[in-house]
Amino acid sequence: SAVISQKPSRDICQRGTSLTIQCQVDSQVTMMFWYRQQPGQSLTLIATANQGSEATYESGFVIDKFPISRPNLTFSTLTVSNMSPEDSSIYLCSVEPFTGNNEQFFGPGTRLTVL
């Protein structure tokens, strides 16, 4: 398994500002993903964070709004840029270790409220 931490655990931000969320894993992993869970809804994949190259974004999500970094095999950041109240969500990081069995482990999430 993999132990994942996220910072911050929650934040309240003003409209128009940006927030960077960090995801740290206790071991090297092959894949890292960022999901969003809007209030009362399911998890939606934002992007796959690729080590050493640009992230792969899902339909409806763009790099200018959600820039992602992955400088190494244990760390990634997601920035929510120019925030609006519609960005209020839980943002989750997940990882897939090098076991090759497609199992993903999830972080505790970051609860973001935009006023």
Added chain:
Amino acid sequence: AQRVTQPEKLLSVFKGAPVELKCNYSYSGSPELFWYVQYSRQRLQLLLRHISRESIKGFTADLNKGETSFHLKKPFAQEEDSAMYYCALSGGATNKLIFGTGTLLAIQP
């Protein structure tokens, strides 16, 4: 289109009664199906996956390709089973997960 459907937002059953959480999927290839669970104040975690064909905490799920279903079952519900359950599928080279909307399972004493 790839999609996972969980028709029930809330399922309430009495302790000791059987449980069935429904999941249907739409996928053009051969997906891998999962059930994830989130207990109160805990993070999302994998409960079981179809390729393992194992029982976890008394839960089982069989992939029915004809009906494109992956329903989660348990013969006798326990109070500690109360949680949010998400069905998910993974397919293709990227292993990204597509989640259903989730079912809140509430076990009544």
